[in-house]
Amino acid sequence: MTSSNAWTWRCESSDGTPVGGDVVPGSGFPSQGEAEAWLSEGWADLADAGVEQVTLLEGEREVYGPMSLAAG
Numbered sequence: 001m002t003s004s005n006a007w008t009w010r011c012e013s014s015d016g017t018p019v020g021g022d023v024v025p026g027s028g029f030p031s032q033g034e035a036e037a038w039l040s041e042g043w044a045d046l047a048d049a050g051v052e053q054v055t056l057l058e059g060e061r062e063v064y065g066p067m068s069l070a071a072g
Contacts, residue, residue, distance in 0.1 A: 006028055006029075006030075007028050007034070007035040007057070007058055008025070008027075008028040008029070008035070008056075009024075009025065009035065009054045009056060009057070010054065010057055011051040011053075012053050012055070013051075013052050013053075016066075019050050021050070022049070023045045024049070039054065047069040047070075052068065052069060052070070053065065053066035053069060054066065054067055054069065
């Protein structure tokens with residue numbers, strides 16, 4: 001039972017502090033694949049905005065992460 005906003009990214013600094021801003025999605029994604037596709041296209045913009053790590057969530061459940069956005 002998932003909603004259209006079930007898949008989201010939690011964007012954080014390296015110490016786990018939430019990071020917001022214009023590049024952080026304000027709503028969720030309808031599927032895990034769409035959430036991952038968005039991240040693969042926009043990770044550099046997130047990193048430029050101060051996001052250092054992300055965690056994928058399905059509702060309140062952590063699917064995986066935190067995953068570093070550091071290049072290399």
